[in-house]
Amino acid sequence: xxxxxxxxxxxxxxxxxxxxxxxxxxxxxxxxxxxxxxxxxxxxxxxxxxxxxxxxxxxxxxxxxxxxxxxxxxxxxxxxxxxxxxxxxxxxxxxxxxxxxxxxxxxxxxxxxxxxxxxxxxxxxxxxxxxxxxxxxxxxxxxxxxxxxxxxxxxxxxxxxxxxxxxxxxxxxxxxxxxxxxxxxxxxxxxxxxxxxxxxxxxxxxxxxxxxxxxxxxxxxxxxxxxxxxxxxxxxxxxxxxxxxxxxxxxxxxxxxxxxxxxxxxxxxxxxxxxxxxxxxxxxxxxxxxxx
Amino acid sequence: xxxxxxxxxxxxxxxxxxxxxxxxxxxxxxxxxxxxxxxxxxxxxxxxxxxxxxxxxxxxxxxxxxxxxxxxxxxxxxxxxxxxxxxxxxxxxxxxxxxxxxxxxxxxxxxxxxxxxxxxxxxxxxxxxxxxxxxxxxxxxxxxxxxxxxxxxxxxxxxxxxxxxxxxxxxxxxxxxxxxxxxxxxxxxxxxxxxxxxxxxxxxxxxxxxxxxxxxxxxxxxxxxxxxxxxxxxxxxxxxxxxxxxxxxxxxxxxxxxxxxxxxxxxxxxxxxxxxxxxxxxxxxxxxxxxx
Amino acid sequence: xxxxxxxxxxxxxxxxxxxxxxxxxxxxxxxxxxxxxxxxxxxxxxxxxxxxxxxxxxxxxxxxxxxxxxxxxxxxxxxxxxxxxxxxxxxxxxxxxxxxxxxxxxxxxxxxxxxxxxxxxxxxxxxxxxxxxxxxxxxxxxxxxxxxxxxxxxxxxxxxxxxxxxxxxxxxxxxxxxxxxxxxxxxxxxxxxxxxxxxxxxxxxxxxxxxxxxxxxxxxxxxxxxxxxxxxxxxxxxxxxxxxxxxxxxxxxxxxxxxxxxxxxxxxxxxxxxxxxxxxxxxxxxxxxxxxxxxxxxxxxxxxxxxxxxxxxxxxxxxxxxxxxxxxxxxxxxxxxxxxxxxxxxxxxxxxxxxxxxxxx
Numbered sequence: 001x002x003x004x005x006x007x008x009x010x011x012x013x014x015x016x017x018x019x020x021x022x023x024x025x026x027x028x029x030x031x032x033x034x035x036x037x038x039x040x041x042x043x044x045x046x047x048x049x050x051x052x053x054x055x056x057x058x059x060x061x062x063x064x065x066x067x068x069x070x071x072x073x074x075x076x077x078x079x080x081x082x083x084x085x086x087x088x089x090x091x092x093x094x095x096x097x098x099x100x101x102x103x104x105x106x107x108x109x110x111x112x113x114x115x116x117x118x119x120x121x122x123x124x125x126x127x128x129x130x131x132x133x134x135x136x137x138x139x140x141x142x143x144x145x146x147x148x149x150x151x152x153x154x155x156x157x158x159x160x161x162x163x164x165x166x167x168x169x170x171x172x173x174x175x176x177x178x179x180x181x182x183x184x185x186x187x188x189x190x191x192x193x194x195x196x197x198x199x200x201x202x203x204x205x206x207x208x209x210x211x212x213x214x215x216x217x218x219x220x221x222x223x224x225x226x227x228x229x230x231x232x233x234x235x236x237x238x239x240x241x242x243x244x245x246x247x248x249x250x251x252x253x254x255x256x257x258x259x260x261x262x263x264x265x266x267x268x269x270x271x272x273x274x275x276x277x278x279x280x281x282x283x284x285x286x287x288x289x290x291x292x
Numbered sequence: 293x294x295x296x297x298x299x300x301x302x303x304x305x306x307x308x309x310x311x312x313x314x315x316x317x318x319x320x321x322x323x324x325x326x327x328x329x330x331x332x333x334x335x336x337x338x339x340x341x342x343x344x345x346x347x348x349x350x351x352x353x354x355x356x357x358x359x360x361x362x363x364x365x366x367x368x369x370x371x372x373x374x375x376x377x378x379x380x381x382x383x384x385x386x387x388x389x390x391x392x393x394x395x396x397x398x399x400x401x402x403x404x405x406x407x408x409x410x411x412x413x414x415x416x417x418x419x420x421x422x423x424x425x426x427x428x429x430x431x432x433x434x435x436x437x438x439x440x441x442x443x444x445x446x447x448x449x450x451x452x453x454x455x456x457x458x459x460x461x462x463x464x465x466x467x468x469x470x471x472x473x474x475x476x477x478x479x480x481x482x483x484x485x486x487x488x489x490x491x492x493x494x495x496x497x498x499x500x501x502x503x504x505x506x507x508x509x510x511x512x513x514x515x516x517x518x519x520x521x522x523x524x525x526x527x528x529x530x531x532x533x534x535x536x537x538x539x540x541x542x543x544x545x546x547x548x549x550x551x552x553x554x555x556x557x558x559x560x561x562x563x564x565x566x567x568x569x570x571x572x573x574x575x576x577x578x579x580x581x582x583x584x
Numbered sequence: 585x586x587x588x589x590x591x592x593x594x595x596x597x598x599x600x601x602x603x604x605x606x607x608x609x610x611x612x613x614x615x616x617x618x619x620x621x622x623x624x625x626x627x628x629x630x631x632x633x634x635x636x637x638x639x640x641x642x643x644x645x646x647x648x649x650x651x652x653x654x655x656x657x658x659x660x661x662x663x664x665x666x667x668x669x670x671x672x673x674x675x676x677x678x679x680x681x682x683x684x685x686x687x688x689x690x691x692x693x694x695x696x697x698x699x700x701x702x703x704x705x706x707x708x709x710x711x712x713x714x715x716x717x718x719x720x721x722x723x724x725x726x727x728x729x730x731x732x733x734x735x736x737x738x739x740x741x742x743x744x745x746x747x748x749x750x751x752x753x754x755x756x757x758x759x760x761x762x763x764x765x766x767x768x769x770x771x772x773x774x775x776x777x778x779x780x781x782x783x784x785x786x787x788x789x790x791x792x793x794x795x796x797x798x799x800x801x802x803x804x805x806x807x808x809x810x811x812x813x814x815x816x817x818x819x820x821x822x823x824x825x826x827x828x829x830x831x832x833x834x835x836x837x838x839x840x841x842x843x844x845x846x847x848x849x850x851x852x853x854x855x856x857x858x859x860x861x862x863x864x865x866x867x868x869x870x871x872x873x874x875x876x877x878x879x880x881x882x883x884x885x886x887x888x889x890x891x892x893x894x895x896x897x898x899x900x901x902x903x904x905x906x907x908x909x910x911x912x913x914x915x916x917x918x919x920x921x922x923x924x925x926x927x928x929x930x931x932x933x934x935x936x937x938x939x940x941x942x943x944x945x
Contacts, residue, residue, distance in 0.1 A: 003477045007378035014375045015397055018444040022412035023404075029415050093310055096303060109307075111551050116314050118547035120505030122524045123540045127321035129532065130332050137320055137334055170314070220403070228405020230508045235528050245407050245508075252411065252512065262415060265408045272405070464670035470657045471635060471664045472684035472735055482683070486674045568717040575720035583756045 030263035051263035068247060068264075075244040076271065078158075079226035082165040083219050086173040089166070090218070094177035095207065099186060117171050125164050125235040132160045132236070156238040164232035169225050173218040180214020181207060216285040220276050227272050244268055318544065325537035332534040344538040351535065357523035360435055361504050364519060367439035368446050368503040373495045375443070376450025377488070380458055383451070399452075401445035406508025413441035413513050434517030441513040442503045449502060450495040457491040586613040586770040587648030587661060587738035589634060594643040596629050603629040605795040606643070611773065611788075613648075613738075616765050618774040618782040621792035622818070622943065627775045629795075631741050634773065635664045648738060663732035664741040668748065669724055671716050677727055678703070678712030684735035702730040705764075721749050725757060729764065739771040746781065758784050779819050783807070791815045793941065809851065809935075816863045816935065818943035823869070823906045825862040825880075826939065829854050837936045842901055843880035848934025859939040864929050866895070866909040871916040874928030881926040882906060884919050894918055898925060 031047050032040075039045065050059075055072075058065045097106045116124075131137050132154035139151040154160050184207060192202045208215065233243030248268070251261030280286070324332035328339045348354065379398055386394055401409060414437055421432045461484070469479045485492075507521050514522055527536060589611040596604040604626040611617045619627040632638045634645055636657035645652045647661060657664075663684075672680050679686075681702050682695040690698075703709050706726035716724065725745065732740055742761075746754045762785050765772045776782050782789050783803040791798045791806060791814070799811035810816035817824060827841035837850035839862045848862045873879050882898040885905060892912050896919065900906040908927055910916060919925040 001476075003480055007382055010375045010378040011382055011398075014379065014444070014447050017416075018413075018440060018447070019397065019401055022409075022416035022444070025416040025419065026408070026412035089310070089313075092303075092306055096307070100303075111555070112311060113314070115544070115547050115551050116318055118501060118505075118550070119318060119540055119543050120521055120524070121507050122521055122528055123321070123536065123543070124317070126524075126528050126532070126536055127317035127540065129528070130321055130324060130334070130537075131317055133532075135331065135333070140335060167313070167317070224403055224405060228407055228508065230407055230511065231525065234525070245405070248407060248411070249511070258415065262411060265411050268405065269408055462668065462670060464666045464668055465672060467637060467657070468664070468666055468670035468672075469683065469687075470637075471662070472687065472731070473658045474683075474687040475658060478687050482687070483672060565717070568715055571714075571718040572720055575718070575723055579720045579722045579753065583752055 026262045027266055029259050030266050032259045034257045034259045051260045052267070054260060055264065055267055067242065068244075071242040071244045071247055072267070072271065074242070075227055075268075076275065078162065078165070079223050082162060082169070082226045083173075083223045085162070085166050086170060086222050087177075087215070087219060090170060090173040090177055094174055095181055095203075098178050098181035099184070099189065113171060113174060121168055121231045122235070124167060125231050128160060128164050128167060128236060129155070132163070153238075155236060156240075158238055158241055160236035161233060161238070161241060161243075164236035165226045165229060168229065168232055169222045172221045172225060176214045176218035176221070177211065178214075180211035184210045212283065212285055216280060216283065219279075223276065224272055227268065318540065321537045322541050322544065324534050325541045327534065330533070332532050332537050344534040345542075347533075347535045348538045348542075353518060353523050354520065354527075354539075357518045357520040360517060361520040364435055364438050364442065364510075365500040365503040367435075368442045369496050369499045371439065371443040372446040372450045372499050373492060375447040376452075376495055377454055377492070379447065379451045380454035381484075383455060384458060399448055402448045404445070406445070406506065407512060409444055410441050410509040410512025413437055413444065413509070414515070432515075434513065434515035437513040437515060438510050438517075438519070441509045442506055445509070446499045446502055450499055453495045453498065454488060454491050457488055461487055585736065585738055588613040588615075589739055589771065589773065590646040590649075591630070591634075592644050592646065594630070594633060594640045594645060596626075596633055596638060597641045602795050604633070604640075607797050608643075609790060609797065609800060611771060613771055614769055616762065616772045616774065616785055616787045618776060618786040618789045619792055620776055620779060620782040620789050620819070622777055625792040626795040627792050628743060630792075631664070631743055631773065631775050634739070635662050635741050636660045661738040662741055663735055663737035663739075665728050665732050665743065665745045667743045667745065669728040669745065671724060671728055671731070673716050675716070676712060677708070677714045677716070677719070680716065680727055681712070681730045681734050683731065688735070698734060702734055705733075705767075706730045722753050722757065725749065726760075729761075733764075733768060737770065739773060740765075742772065742774045744776055744778075746776075747778075754781075761785060783819075791818065793818070793943070810863075810937070813861050813863075813937050813940040813942055816861075816937060821866050821907060821909075822863045823866065823900070824904075824942065825864070826901070827860065827862070829856050829858045829860050829936070832856055832858075836931065838877060839936055841880075843882065845877055846880060846934065847875075847877040847931055848936045849932055850936050852936070852938055854936060854938060860936050861939055863935045863937065864933065866907040867911075868933035869908045869927050869929045870914070871896070871908065871910060871919065871925060872928055873926045875931070878931050878934065879926060879928040881924055884921050884923050884925050886921060887918060896925065898927070 030051050031049070032045060033048055033050060035042075035044055053059075054065065055068055056065055057063070058067075093109075097109055101109065119127075129136070133139070134151035134153060134155075136154075138154070139148075142148050143151065188206055188210075189202055192206050197205065228245060229243075230245050230249065233241065233246055237243060237246075244264070245268070248261050248264045251257045251264060320334045321332070323334040323337065325344055326340055326342070327333060327337050328341045328343070383391065383394065383398075417437055417440060418432065422428045465483055465487075466479050469483045470476075474482065505521060507525060510519055511522055511525065524536065524539070527533065589609075591607045591609040594604060594607045595602065607630060619630060621627050629638065633640055634647070634652075636652065636655060636659075639653070652660060672683065675683065678696070678699040682690075682699050685695050685698060699712050700709075703712055706729060708723060708726060711723075716727070719727065728745065746757050746761075749757060758781060761772075765785075774782070774785065783806075786803060788800060788802050789806050790800045793814045799806060799815045801809070801811075806815060806819050810819060813824070816822050825839065825841040825843055825846055827839040827846075829837050830840045830845060831838040832850055832854055834853060835850060836847055837854055837860065838845050838847045839860050841862065846862050848864070854860055882900070885897045885899055888895040888897070894910045896908040896910060897905040898908065906927075908925075910918060
């Protein structure tokens, strides 16, 4: 009995104090004006939509806030692009490992996949920067072979950003795909092949429909992580690129406007969830299947 | 036949490209760690040096960050592993209908962008800890907030790890122990926990590592303290030094070591299992002969 | 030390579904008692109710005269052997066997002594340090028995423990189980869908169908005097002839069937006009002609020679054939295919029972 009480207490502590209440507090905070601590709870402290309004209309000038809305849109679209890119990169290898590889080979490949990911996000971004910087190895090669005379600004034109995000979340796409395809009975593929289906039809009609929940969960994870990522845009984005989480970051650490930061964070979270739900509905996958 | 060969070649080439993408940047970064120029460069390789490792060792902030990262990692593991374990056991007891909701709540930290977890943790716990000045002085610290914030999603990882193993657990073993007179706590300590031991080890390792390399949540929750990753981020933002490459080399070295140990342990276990199976086969044969 | 088990109007429901319907039964101390029935008949539910994993919705279970209501499985004087054995794979053989003693706080030396005793009993001396994965199927079986006996239960419950073994070993283990039961002298309650197991080992058998106990009797009575059409068709082979009773007295009844009017014993005291089934077992029927009301004929569909006996399959009603088993030394000529064969039987071996559910083939 005591053990049961301890278990319930642990889970209650987690779900309440580490998950539910903090979220709730963040939402509550976002409906408050930005006040110094002394005036909090005073007459100026009231429920307001100011912070949300500021996302659409710049507070002081009263003009439409294209900067922030644009950053939001860019973050979402770039994340979708990265998700699609990662799916394209990972699908063939996931299929190969799940259906064609021998167990021994698969184990080696798995280890090779995991080992680079013990190196943290920042250092991985750093390594890409060494490659992509104007003095970096790739520009050295391009200029050395005479393909270009002036270095290409990979970081400025956001190539670095896309590569960095894709690189950061390859595994997150790979494992759900692998798990989903792995449980597909090989005979189904053989049967389709016997019936004379060309290879692309086998994938379109047999493998992908079967692996749909896995594809959905991989895509959801990559999308959510990209949209919420901080390191890759900070270190690989161009100087003019504004990533939405960077704005949130600045509200906390540069402007010390927590309520507005909280509001923006909430906008990001809701925006992402709505998009994911819409996509899941579009492709007819239930949420339950996805998070299995 | 030739088309099959071409296909095979293409698959091989694709796998090569994939792992080139995965390892290439790390390899280049590794080379820069041993090259003398101040700007991390792989080519031309001017002279071999270990100076950057010495510089790294003397980097005060980084060493302090490392110490904090270890403390945080241990703290997160101390919270998340028991919580994840308790949550997985409760998952098994819960009624079918409530299970979906429970699952969604417990897994939601994995789908929430890390920045949002960081922000909400700080906002909520600041208020909780500010109840008295004493508690604020004692607990409102970056290290503690980071442990709480990271524990929120690391617990969800642990839950998934435990659940994966629990689904293969034969419930009849629990009943057998009960039937032999064990109390419920005895069933947990004697039967369930030993069965879950490999999962506990995985949860500890994965929990510690994901805490160690976390950036998004940490950067908000750490306040004025620092971890290895936030120090790194600061360094990368300010510029580039081969000392960072040296750090990456050390981390890769450790993870390779870990991977090798894991592989050796796996092989040993396999050998033991094979031996047991051979013995069982011999026993089986003897038995058949004894009856005949 | 053995104890009897009483079921007193036990009903077990899962939601709308009634798994066990009003079972009343008295199992004596030291008896080898079997529950026999097809899967889903409620026999495992009864076992789990006796062991305490389920509570009866109505009625009560008594063990050794004591009401067990509210007493958990870990407090009952029973031990259960699971269908998949449920041995602990991370413990050695000796640790498995003495687990029940460990949780009772018995010290290490006493446990080792007991383990060695039991290892001798199950013919695995000196193998206490082995892992479960190193044992054969039959050895695992014996370890499961030893583990259950170690706690000195008053009642041992066995849930189809032999079903995982191959045929030869299964037959061997039957006699082994029976001799262990004689040696330890405690009550065995055995669950099986295999009538061979039930008939060879048990003192008494309860035949179950759809949650209802159909008959409780010893093996011979279940076979020779089945109480219902279900028991008659489930235990052993049987040929049913469905019809309506045209004549009846206290000992015999005549049934008007599609094969003519046929006579048999009437233990249930059925009356004229009742719907009934006459059962004649394949080995009770003989080729040839006898009295008019114990003889019928039909076309031979096929003949199967099996060495010590020959099966003759005659056209029956619908898809079901009428089967006759002819012994090796019978003087009768085996008819050829498509011939019309006459069959007769001893009137005391024909059994008239009320129409009811039959066992599925």
